[in-house]
Amino acid sequence: MAKNAVILLNMGGPNDLYEVQTFLHNMFNDPNILTMKSGLLRRFIASVITSNRTKSAQEVYQKLGGKSPIAGITKKLVAALQVKLGEEVVVDFAMRYTPPFADVSIARLKAAGVTHVYLIPLYPQYSTTTTKSSLEDYEARMHALGFKALVTEIKHFYANAAYNAVIIDRIREAMAGADAGAFELIFSAHGLPQKIVDKGDPYEHHVTEHVALLKPMLEAAGLAFADIHIAYQSKVGPMKWLEPSLEQKLESLERKKVLVFPIAFTIDNSETLYELDMEYREVAEELGFEDYRVAACPNDHPLFVEALVSLYGKMRA
Numbered sequence: 001m002a003k004n005a006v007i008l009l010n011m012g013g014p015n016d017l018y019e020v021q022t023f024l025h026n027m028f029n030d031p032n033i034l035t036m037k038s039g040l041l042r043r044f045i046a047s048v049i050t051s052n053r054t055k056s057a058q059e060v061y062q063k064l065g066g067k068s069p070i071a072g073i074t075k076k077l078v079a080a081l082q083v084k085l086g087e088e089v090v091v092d093f094a095m096r097y098t099p100p101f102a103d104v105s106i107a108r109l110k111a112a113g114v115t116h117v118y119l120i121p122l123y124p125q126y127s128t129t130t131t132k133s134s135l136e137d138y139e140a141r142m143h144a145l146g147f148k149a150l151v152t153e154i155k156h157f158y159a160n161a162a163y164n165a166v167i168i169d170r171i172r173e174a175m176a177g178a179d180a181g182a183f184e185l186i187f188s189a190h191g192l193p194q195k196i197v198d199k200g201d202p203y204e205h206h207v208t209e210h211v212a213l214l215k216p217m218l219e220a221a222g223l224a225f226a227d228i229h230i231a232y233q234s235k236v237g238p239m240k241w242l243e244p245s246l247e248q249k250l251e252s253l254e255r256k257k258v259l260v261f262p263i264a265f266t267i268d269n270s271e272t273l274y275e276l277d278m279e280y281r282e283v284a285e286e287l288g289f290e291d292y293r294v295a296a297c298p299n300d301h302p303l304f305v306e307a308l309v310s311l312y313g314k315m316r317a
């Protein structure tokens with residue numbers, strides 16, 4: 001008899017301060033992140049970057065209670081989705097750079113006799129650095145472990161109406177009744193090296209299309225912001241990344257009330273709770289902003305659970 005599993009994939013984040021090194025090393029050892037051909041050179045650069053960044057990254061996670069919140073929130077989302085889909089479907093998650101890695105869920109699926117795996121990377125827009133990396137990793141580990149279930153994967157879901165309804169609700173929640181007309185809205189996306197975009201990664205295009213889809217939905221919801229912008233955060237290293245950066249964007253705004261929505265993340269993490277909510281808050285204060293707000297990610301919002309149910313339904317159709 002057919003037995004299905006839905007597996008949510010994400011990047012992961014350190015579950016304690018010791019795992020910061022593992023996280024960074026695994027990330028920079030990923031050929032989708034550092035794209036040079038030589039594996040030897042990549043490993044060398046990964047070791048150098050990891051030893052340079054570990055201490056400062058540990059300080060960030062220390063401020064968030066000693067770990068990334070990403071796994072804890074994902075567990076809640078998985079539990080809520082399991083309730084919605086019922087016990088006949090196995091629901092689980094796997095991270096790319098930190099435990100729980102793919103192997104753990106694959107062993108569980110094998111033991112449960114799963115015959116069809118539905119992989120949902122929790123990235124609304126496709127990027128080779130995230131979506132491709134997670135899907136490749138999961139399927140390579142399935143192969144290595146001799147697990148031969150059918151696989152159906154989703155590559156992006158920024159155009160899914162049920163997903164976008166969650167975003168509108170998170171924005172409404174962050175506005176808490178304030179007049180949107182007095183605010184600028186910035187959709188802040190994780191940046192990407194320009195070189196990766198120039199090689200054909202569709203991420204920037206997906207972010208732009210996503211914002212274009214959200215604009216009429218915001219108006220229909222009565223959230224008529226003074227203006228709507230896109231900016232890119234979290235640049236790493238000296239190379240050219242997508243622009244404008246969030247800092248450039250904040251500097252350019254004349255109106256001093258802003259709401260930031262983290263459009264490339266589905267689950268809150270250090271880039272939202274620390275970088276946006278603490279670091280950029282300070283930047284905004286220095287720039288004289290009267291109001292600086294950061295909306296929560298979809299996380300385990302009931303509408304996000306509904307959106308995942310809808311995506312699973314579409315994958316089966």
Ligand SMILES: C=CC1=C(C)c2cc3[nH]c(cc4nc(cc5[nH]c(cc1n2)c(C)c5CCC(=O)O)C(CCC(=O)O)=C4C)c(C)c3C=C
Binds near residue numbers: 013191270
């Ligand atoms: C150096 C290259 C990086 C690319 C390319 C990149 C793309 C990318 N990342 C996310 C989502 C997340 N990134 C997170 C942390 C993080 N990302 C990088 C580097 C790249 N990301 C680093 C070095 C770090 C660690 C933090 C730091 O030292 O600055 C996280 C946070 C996880 C957590 O621990 O809470 C997420 C999530 C996306 C969506 C993306 C491309 C679209």
Ligand SMILES: [Fe+2]
Binds near residue numbers: 190234
């Ligand atoms: Fe990142």
Ligand SMILES: [Fe+2]
Binds near residue numbers: 234235271275
């Ligand atoms: Fe960052």
